[in-house]
Amino acid sequence: MENTEKRRQELEKYFDPKGPFAVLRVSQMKRSWKQTNRRELNFWENTYLPMLFSGIYLTSKHFFYNVTFHILHLFGLRKDIKGAVTYQYPEMPRPLSSRLRTRHRLTKREDGSPRCVACMMCETVCPARCIEITAAEHPDPNIEKYPAEFILDLGKCVYCGFCVEVCPEDAIRMDTGKLEIAEYSRESMIYNKKRLMDE
Numbered sequence: 640m641e642n643t644e645k646r647r648q649e650l651e652k653y654f655d656p657k658g659p660f661a662v663l664r665v666s667q668m669k670r671s672w673k674q675t676n677r678r679e680l681n682f683w684e685n686t687y688l689p690m691l692f693s694g695i696y697l698t699s700k701h702f703f704y705n706v707t708f709h710i711l712h713l714f715g716l717r718k719d720i721k722g723a724v725t726y727q728y729p730e731m732p733r734p735l736s737s738r739l740r741t742r743h744r745l746t747k748r749e750d751g752s753p754r755c756v757a758c759m760m761c762e763t764v765c766p767a768r769c770i771e772i773t774a775a776e777h778p779d780p781n782i783e784k785y786p787a788e789f790i791l792d793l794g795k796c797v798y799c800g801f802c803v804e805v806c807p808e809d810a811i812r813m814d815t816g817k818l819e820i821a822e823y824s825r826e827s828m829i830y831n832k833k834r835l836m837d838e
Contacts, residue, residue: 646675735816740800742817743791743830744838746810753836755810757784761802769795770802789832793820811835 683689701723708722726733735741746754757774775787802811815838822828 643676647672729819735818737814739816740798740803740813742793742815742820742838743796743802743811743813743835744815745789745832745835746812747836753786753789753810753832754808755786755789755806756782756808757786758807760805760807761811764801764805766799766801767795767797769793786832789835791830791835792828793830794825794828 705722708717708720711717712722748754755772756777757772759772759774762770762772769792771788771790771792772786773788774784777783777785798813800813803813817838820828
């Protein structure tokens with residue numbers, strides 16, 4: 640007990656409530672406290688049976704609760720209490736948040752050309768290096784450049800959204816709502832300009 644108090648005092652001297660790393664220091668103190676004061680498991684706890692029965696009990700409780708209310712709903716009873724619902728994907732997709740980053744798309748101008756001006760900012764900021772742009776001069780003198788090629792490798796993409804945030808022209812977005820990116824080959828995960836504009 641004396642040892643514990645001494646250790647606690649040693650840890651508390653590092654805590655400054657007004658310091659910039661106060662939260663970090665508190666979490667370090669708690670972690671250290673738990674490691675030094677962890678008790679040994681007894682024989683019954685070492686068998687892991689209490690946790691096994693606890694898990695079975697919790698799963699069964701949820702199962703019978705939900706089954707009971709779903710059966711009652713079939714007969715028109717207790718409609719005010721909802722049972723848990725499983726989304727029957729892919730027939731019934733789960734509602735997505737408007738902020739969710741999904742598959743990429745390139746936005747178009749009124750004339751159907753891409754809004755991208757090949758500034759290379761998305762290619763530069765991409766941490767996975769999955770964007771490759773080949774710039775060319777635009778026929779319109781008001782627009783300096785356009786992407787002759789815009790290649791995005793979804794097999795490498797980490798969906799960080801940096802490309803969307805950095806784009807000055809709002810040319811690339813991740814708002815298609817498409818989550819399915821599975822393909823039969825790596826080559827088919829490489830999206831070109833046409834495929835990105837058709838999304």
